[in-house]
Every structure is written in C-alpha cells, then in structure tokens.
Amino acid sequence: xxxxxxxxxxxISRPYADWLRRERHSRLAVRAAQLALLVVFxxxxxxxxxxxxxxxxxxxxxxxxxxxxxxxxxxxPQQASIQAHTLATVLATIAGFTAAMVIGTAIAAALWWWNAxxxxxxxxxxxxxxMPKTAFVPIxxxxxxxxxxxxxxxxxxxxxxxxxxxxxxxxxxxxxKIKLAQSFGAGxxxxxxxVVLPGSVxxxxxxxxxNAGLSLVGVVVGEFESSSLGLGYLIQYGSQIFKMNIVMTxxxxxxxxxxxxxxxxxxxxxxxxxxx
Amino acid sequence: MPQAKVELKxxxxxxxxxxxxxxxxxxxxFTVAPGEFVAVIGPSGCGKSTLLSLISGLAPPTEGAVLIDxxxxxxxxxxxxxxxxxxxxxxxxxxxxxxxxxxxxxxxxMAKARERARELLTRYGLGQFLNHLPRQLSGGMRQRVALAxxxxxxxxxxxxxxxxxALDSQTRLALAEEITEILRREAKTVILITHDIGEAVxxxxxxxxxxxxxxxxxxxxxxxxxxxCGRPTTMAAREAAExxxxxxTLWQELDIHVED
Numbered sequence: 407x408x409x410x411x412x413x414x415x416x417x418i419s420r421p422y423a424d425w426l427r428r429e430r431h432s433r434l435a436v437r438a439a440q441l442a443l444l445v446v447f448x449x450x451x452x453x454x455x456x457x458x459x460x461x462x463x464x465x466x467x468x469x470x471x472x473x474x475x476x477x478x479x480x481x482x483p484q485q486a487s488i489q490a491h492t493l494a495t496v497l498a499t500i501a502g503f504t505a506a507m508v509i510g511t512a513i514a515a516a517l518w519w520w521n522a523x524x525x526x527x528x529x530x531x532x533x534x535x536x537m538p539k540t541a542f543v544p545i546x547x548x549x550x551x552x553x554x555x556x557x558x559x560x561x562x563x564x565x566x567x568x569x570x571x572x573x574x575x576x577x578x579x580x581x582x583k584i585k586l587a588q589s590f591g592a593g594x595x596x597x598x599x600x601v602v603l604p605g606s607v608x609x610x611x612x613x614x615x616x617n618a619g620l621s622l623v624g625v626v627v628g629e630f631e632s633s634s635l636g637l638g639y640l641i642q643y644g645s646q647i648f649k650m651n652i653v654m655t656x657x658x659x660x661x662x663x664x665x666x667x668x669x670x671x672x673x674x675x676x677x678x679x680x681x682x
Numbered sequence: 683m684p685q686a687k688v689e690l691k692x693x694x695x696x697x698x699x700x701x702x703x704x705x706x707x708x709x710x711x712f713t714v715a716p717g718e719f720v721a722v723i724g725p726s727g728c729g730k731s732t733l734l735s736l737i738s739g740l741a742p743p744t745e746g747a748v749l750i751d752x753x754x755x756x757x758x759x760x761x762x763x764x765x766x767x768x769x770x771x772x773x774x775x776x777x778x779x780x781x782x783x784x785x786x787x788x789x790x791x792m793a794k795a796r797e798r799a800r801e802l803l804t805r806y807g808l809g810q811f812l813n814h815l816p817r818q819l820s821g822g823m824r825q826r827v828a829l830a831x832x833x834x835x836x837x838x839x840x841x842x843x844x845x846x847x848a849l850d851s852q853t854r855l856a857l858a859e860e861i862t863e864i865l866r867r868e869a870k871t872v873i874l875i876t877h878d879i880g881e882a883v884x885x886x887x888x889x890x891x892x893x894x895x896x897x898x899x900x901x902x903x904x905x906x907x908x909x910x911c912g913r914p915t916t917m918a919a920r921e922a923a924e925x926x927x928x929x930x931t932l933w934q935e936l937d938i939h940v941e942d
Binding site for chain 2: 580582583585586587588589590591592596600601604605607
C-alpha cells in the first residue's frame with residue numbers, strides 16, 4: 407500500500423486521488439451501460455424471432471446479417487456489390503451536405519449583406535424549411551431524373567435549415583466587434599471576412615452536424631424512388647421481394663455510416679475549438 | 683492660438699424610431715488642443731458614448747460639424763484610435779494577431795506593423811503572451827492588449843469610452859495609472875468618456891460636464907494640481923488636496939439624485 411502511495415506524484419493529495427478514481431469509475435460505468443444496452447438489444451433481436459415470439463420474416467436476425475453482407479460483397483449480373491451501394495450513398499451524402507454548406511453560407515452571407523433581402527425572404531425561408539421535403543421525391547424524380555433527383559433531395563432537405571442557422575449565427579456576432587473593425591475603417595467585405603465569418607465558426611460546425619444527418623436522410627429517401635444503386639435502393643428492393651436480410655444489412659450499414667460521420671464531425675469540431 | 687486638434691461646432695444628434703425621435707445631443711461645442719487630455723462626464727444616458735461615435739466618424743451628426751485638424755469628419759479617420767468599453771478581443775486570434783487587426787484592415791505594411799505590435803506588447807508586459815489566445819489572459823491584460831491594438835496604427839487622437847468599466851476596482855486603478863502614463867508619454871490627444879468622477883479628475887487636464895438628455899455642455903473645469911514636478915500620476919493626484927475639492931464640485935455639477 408505504502409509503495410503505491412510513494413509511486414504517485416507528490417502533488418496529488420489523497421482526496422484528489424480518490425476523486426479522480428471515482429471520476430474514472432463513473433466514466434467507465436457510462437460506457438459499460440451504453441455497451442450493455444447495445445448487447446441486450448442485439449440479443450433480443452436474435453432470440454425473440456428464433457423463439458417465434460416475433461415473426462422472423464419481418465425482422466430477420468443479427469446473425470443472418472453477416473452472411474448476407476459477405477454474400478453481397480460480390481456483384482452479380484442483377485445486383486451491384488454492397489460496397490458499390492454503400493459508396494454511392496456516402497458520396498451522394500457528402501456531395502449533399504458540402505453543397506448545402508457552401509450554398510447555404512453564400513445565401514446567409516447575401517441575406518446579411520442586404521438586410522432588405524432578408525426582410526423580404528424571411529417568411530418564405532421559414533415555410534420552405536417547415537415543408538416536408540420528402541413529399542417532393544416523386545416530383546424531383548420527374549424534374550431531375552434518376553441520379554440528380556437524389557442530390558436534389560439531399561440538398562433540398564438540408565439547405566433551408568443551414569441558411570437559417572448560419573444567418574442566425576451571423577446576426578449573433580457581437581455588434582461591438584463590428585464597431586471596432588469599423589473604427590479602423592473596415593468596409594463590409596472586410597467585416598464579413600475578418601469578423602462575421604470567423605466569429606461564426608461554432609455555428610458553421612453546428613450547421614454541419616445538423617445537415618450531415620439530414621443529407622443522409624435526403625439521399626436514402628431519394629434512392630427509394632429513383633435508383634438501382636445505394637442503400638436506400640437496397641432497403642426498397644429488399645422489402646419488395648420480402649428479403650429482410652437485405653433490408654437489415656442495409657440499415658445496419660446506414661447506422662455505421664452515420665456513426666462514422668458523427669465521429670468525423672466531432673473530431674473536426676475538437677480540432678477547430680482548440681483554437682478558441 | 684494653435685489649431686485645435688478636435689473641434690465640435692454646434693453638434694447635435696437625433697435618433698429616429700417608429701415611436702418618435704430622440705434628441706441625444708444638443709448644440710455641443712468644445713475644442714481639444716493637441717496633446718491635451720480631456721474627460722467628459724455626465725449622468726448615464728446623456729449621450730457621452732454617442733459623442734465618441736461622432737468624433738470617430740462612425741456616425742454623422744444630424745446638426746453641426748466635427749473637425750479634426752480643421753477638416754470635417756466624414757468617416758473613420760486614421761488619426762483616431764477608439765478604445766471601447768470592453769476589450770472585444772477576437773477569441774479566434776492570438777494576442778499578436780489581435781493587435782494587428784487595425785493594420786490589416788488599413789492595409790498597412792505588415793512586417794513593420796508586426797514589429798511595432800511586438801514592441802508595444804512587450805512594453806506593456808505581454809511579451810511572453812504574443813501567441814496566447816485572449817481567454818488565457820486576465821481582464822487587465824486583455825485591456826492592455828486592446829490599448830496596444832489601438833496604438834498599433836499610431837493614431838494622434840485616442841478616444842477612450844469608459845475603458846475600465848468592465849474591470850474590478852484594483853485592476854481599474856492600476857490600469858488607469860498605466861494607460862494615462864503611456865498616453866501622456868506619447869503625447870496623444872485624449873478624450874476620455876467616464877461616469878467615474880475620480881477617474882476624470884485623476885487622469886484629465888480638463889473635465890467637461892454634460893447635462894442629462896439631451897446632452898449639452900453644462901460646464902468645463904480645468905484640473906490643476908500644485909505639484910512640484912509637473913502633472914502627478916493618477917495615484918498621487920488622488921491623494922492631492924485639490925482632488926477632493928474637484929470631486930465635490932463635479933459631484934454637485936452632475937446633480938445626481940437616487941430617485942432617477
């Protein structure tokens with residue numbers, strides 16, 4: 407016992423060491439609970455259909471997903487490989503939220519620049535944002551065709567909320583910081599570049615978080631209608647021929663893709679916020 | 683008489699709103715000589731800060747004219763440095779980058795500006811913090827960075843808008859002394875806005891008292907100390923016999939009642 411005490415850095419007092427240990431324990435407990443929840447869910451999903459408590463035709467099993475996944479790794483004449491499906495969805499999502507960020511920031515900057523423009527467009531933006539964009543999937547299909555309608559839906563579903571969020575961020579920049587820049591003789595363009603945009607970085611990241619998720623939704627529902635490629639298409643196809651294995655494999659990959667996207671954005675946020 | 687550095691001629695300012703118009707300042711005339719340190723005090727809401735916006739060219743007066751070196755002010759002027767009530771340092775810029783903001787905006791040669799910024803920050807005791815972020819500094823240090831940022835563009839005239847109001851009282855006294863010394867040494871023309879009578883008397887050579895809204899010049903008071911070696915420091919001024927006399931006079935001039 408005394409040996410351990412001697413090895414510990416002298417600066418750490420006993421109560422502080424205890425506190426640190428409790429802190430670490432409670433952190434581990436949360437992780438364990440999260441993991442346990444996932445395991446319980448997977449066990450129920452595996453066992454309940456096998457015991458015929460729920461119909462396996464509706465839910466498939468976790469253990470059926472892996473063989474299905476492995477089987478789909480190779481393309482057949484009728485069906486592209488699972489990698490191709492996943493890649494199509496991921497690329498369309500990245501294109502969707504990148505476009506939403508770029509176009510959304512540009513529109514928000516225009517609204518900031520011309521206040522009258524914002525006053526005129528404000529109600530339309532709010533209504534456009536509140537519209538159930540997924541209702542437009544069939545219309546987009548007619549207007550834009552099979553591929554473009556997916557990008558279109560991905561953009562439509564995330565653009566308006568992006569504009570509203572970023573514009574709000576621009577408005578939230580301390581007017582005194584703008585006054586300070588003006589006292590040095592800054593023009594509107596300099597204020598945008600040196601004060602408003604860098605001051606809105608936390609908002610930009612928050613908007614990215616929101617619209618990465620929304621873009622994925624847009625891509626998947628777009629694919630329901632109009633594609634022969636993509637995870638949305640696989641879900642649609644699998645349920646039409648009543649092969650839940652395919653549906654659940656696609657859904658599982660979607661869950662993994664959105665987790666990875668979340669982690670990537672969280673890492674970006676941490677990197678940016680270290681500077682603040 | 684030499685030409686005034688800053689001159690206000692019958693300046694008035696009115697704000698317009700849907701509920702009506704507000705007269706913030708009315709018929710204000712005064713001059714500030716080159717190198718002079720003038721304080722403007724007045725009851726809260728009398729338009730003191732607005733006065734600085736007019737002198738800095740951020741807002742045009744509705745009546746009268748503001749002249750700097752005899753020329754009418756039409757917009758922000760490079761001769762004028764403006765220090766606001768808080769430091770408003772940009773949290774995404776380092777201390778050095780914050781100090782360089784004015785030079786960047788004005789398109790000054792950056793190598794020279796960087797050298798000057800380093801020199802100023804070092805002189806104000808911030809030499810080891812050049813690459814720190816504002817959040818790593820205390821309130822007093824941050825306000826010193828704000829001073830360096832203001833002086834980095836080498837203005838002749840410095841406008842101080844209650845520059846210590848966000849600080850705790852000890853830091854406030856120490857920084858008032860420090861900043862007064864710096865501005866005197868560099869022979870800047872200074873206009874200080876404050877609601878703190880002690881600050882005005884200890885820092886300025888002349889105090890202008892404004893009435894409540896609409897702000898008008900009520901009186902001007904030259905502040906002189908019978909000191910052996912020129913103008914005393916702000917701390918010494920606070921201990922001088924004359925301090926209390928000036929304080930009492932200005933307090934009565936302000937005519938503050940707790941009811942309002």
